[in-house]
Amino acid sequence: MTSPTLTLRDTPPRVAWTLEQSGIHPLLARLYAARGVRSADELDDALPRLLAPADLLGADRAAVLLADTLAAKRRICVVADYDCDGATACAVALRGLALLGAQADTLGYVVPDRAIHGYGLTPAIVDLALKQQPALLLTVDNGIASLAGVAHARAQGLAVLVTDHHLPALIDERVALPDADVIVNPNQPDCSFASKNLAGVGVMFYVLLALRSELRRRGVFSPDSQPRLDALLDLVALGTVADVVKLDANNRRLVAQGLRRIRAGRMQPGLAALFAAAGRDPRRASGFDFGFALGPRVNAAGRLSDMTLGIECLLTDDSARAAELARSLDTINRERRELEAGMREQAEALLEMLMPEGEPPPALAIFDPEFHEGVVGIVASRLKDRVHRPTFVFALGQDGLLKGSGRSIPGFHLRDALDLVSKRHPGVLKKFGGHAMAAGCTLAEEDFDTFDAAFQRVAHEWLDAATLARQLLCDGPLAAEYFNPETVQSLDSQVWGQAFEPPLFSDLVEVVSQRLVGEKHLKLTVRHGGMVREAIWFGRVEPVPERVTLAYRLSLDEFNGRQRVQMVVEGAG
Secondary structure: OOOOEEEEOOOOHHHHHHHHHOOOOHHHHHHHHHOOOOOHHHHOOOHHHOOOHHHOOOHHHHHHHHHHHHHOOOOEEEEOOOOHHHHHHHHHHHHHHHHOOOOHHHEEEEOOOOOOOOOOOOHHHHHHHHOOOOOEEEEEOOOOOOHHHHHHHHHOOOEEEEEOOOOOEEEOOEEEOOOOOEEEOOOOOOOOOOOOOOOHHHHHHHHHHHHHHHHHHOOOOOOOOOOOHHHHHHHHHHHHHHOOOOOOHHHHHHHHHHHHHHHOOOOOHHHHHHHHHHOOOHHHOOHHHHHHHHHHHHHHHHHHOOOHHHHHHHHOOOHHHHHHHHHHHHHHHHHHHHHHHHHHHHHHHHHHHHOOOOOOOOOEEEEOOOOOHHHHHHHHHHHHHHHOOOEEEEEEOOOOOEEEEEEOOOOOOHHHHHHHHHHHOOOOEEEEEEOOOEEEEEEOHHHHHHHHHHHHHHHHHHOOHHHHOOEEEEOOOOOHHHOOHHHHHHHHOOOOEOOEOOOOEEEEEEEEEEEEEOOOEEEEEEEEOOEEEEEEEEOOOOOOOOEEEEEEEEEEEEEOOEEEEEEEEEEEO
């Protein structure tokens, strides 16, 4: 792995002081100021502080379409996606529509099989949905680029409501939107919604808020009798964190509200079962649990099996059934980890061949016929972390085409790079889409070398030495007075995530002792601030100097009922 440079975050002292004067703990004030928070109002996570649904383009028309469909008791088929965001969005849609009056026999869903159908509302998925005889197709976390699928659905006489958060398709450098009845997507042209970072589940939640307002306007509910949609925020929080969207102020409010419900024991049976299967305590739930415990278990179904398992786990109100499904998801996730470990080993061997002198090329594209399509994204993420380069990993799909999943580094917009490759080499990319930091594409095996060269050329043109240098943003030294369980618990209770990273402190320490544990982790005893402290560096086998600056986060090590603060090292300088 390329060694990062430890870089101190810029913390405006006046802003930190202002936040502290507003009653925020001095340590938190410093951390928030370094992450762009400028006033205490941004930290108010009360529900009334959420952005208004009326500002989300298309939400009002979606509400009318859904209200009319509910009033006529016509069938709605939700078209889901096979990741955690898509699964939670599907569960939010179905649970929310039921709360707002939809009869159970008018609701259904379909979810593509990653290997058979590919991504999104394809004509084949429309045909699958037609078996349920719906009047309306409602996409969640997909659809914005499904031009052919939407056209096919409309030709079959179906109404189509697209809810999505991905970027629209580009044809001849112009945005091309599907011919849906209504589109709700903060990233569509002319949408002025202030948060462009809503996950798919967040978009669906906002559509439900708009629908409730429309039903209230029609006299179906009064303000005092309307259903409480905040009961769905545990699902919204899980999908938002698991999809690694930026946690802007609005997303942080959604996640904070969901965490509050979970910690109070008010969550769907499926989430409670997933916490149990992961061995995590929901009373101390954090964003870490969503991103590294629950999310991967739901995602595993879409990677290796059938996402129906994940969706059913989130939909059932039967605790025993939820526990059974969560155990199945846990088993699949264990299989996924074993498969991923083997693929990573193969991929790293291929990577070494691309780095004869130890320096990686500006971008990576790796393919092996034995790779599994379901975990290429995870392996791409791991390789990207190792060498700090935009990375695509490809596997052979059932249709004989290569299916690639890519992950990027700050400063390199992955979807835009694919768009440029497609312009320079028409026909090489059969399909592509995604975001700045993650994207996917499909190509023929014989075009892999062309793609590899074109992708590297774009990276060579766009990336400079500063962007290619790995930086580890740190929050500076931590005063000795904060090395206590109360500080760790306070930090863990906050909402951290993408673009609002958890605290990473940096201090010069004296190494008292160091040894390997489990053959691949470095256990350290260090002297810091006049005190001897324990530290662990996971995945590190090389010793560190006797005096070294460590970048670390705090964690609580619990054993035999005793709590001890531990430094978890992530870098050194």
